[in-house]
Amino acid sequence: MASMTTKLVNLNQVRKQKNKQLAQKKAEENRVYFGLTKQQRKALQQENKRQQQTHLAHKREPSAIGDPVSPVKPRTKPNG
Numbered sequence: 001m002a003s004m005t006t007k008l009v010n011l012n013q014v015r016k017q018k019n020k021q022l023a024q025k026k027a028e029e030n031r032v033y034f035g036l037t038k039q040q041r042k043a044l045q046q047e048n049k050r051q052q053q054t055h056l057a058h059k060r061e062p063s064a065i066g067d068p069v070s071p072v073k074p075r076t077k078p079n080g
Helices: 011-034 038-057
Strands: none
């Protein structure tokens, strides 16, 4: 008969290891962001703003009846 051994898991160690991994990920993000010069950050913000404006400029607006993007009339409560 083969004996099955189970591995004991210390939940405190698992929790601490998970927190450490999250802290390392956050530190990596901070190194990327705060590692930029002021000019680089400003250029990055301007690029993001430009991309957002381009995206919004291509957004379709409802124009005519039968347009598949035309707004749906709001539902009203039934009387009674």
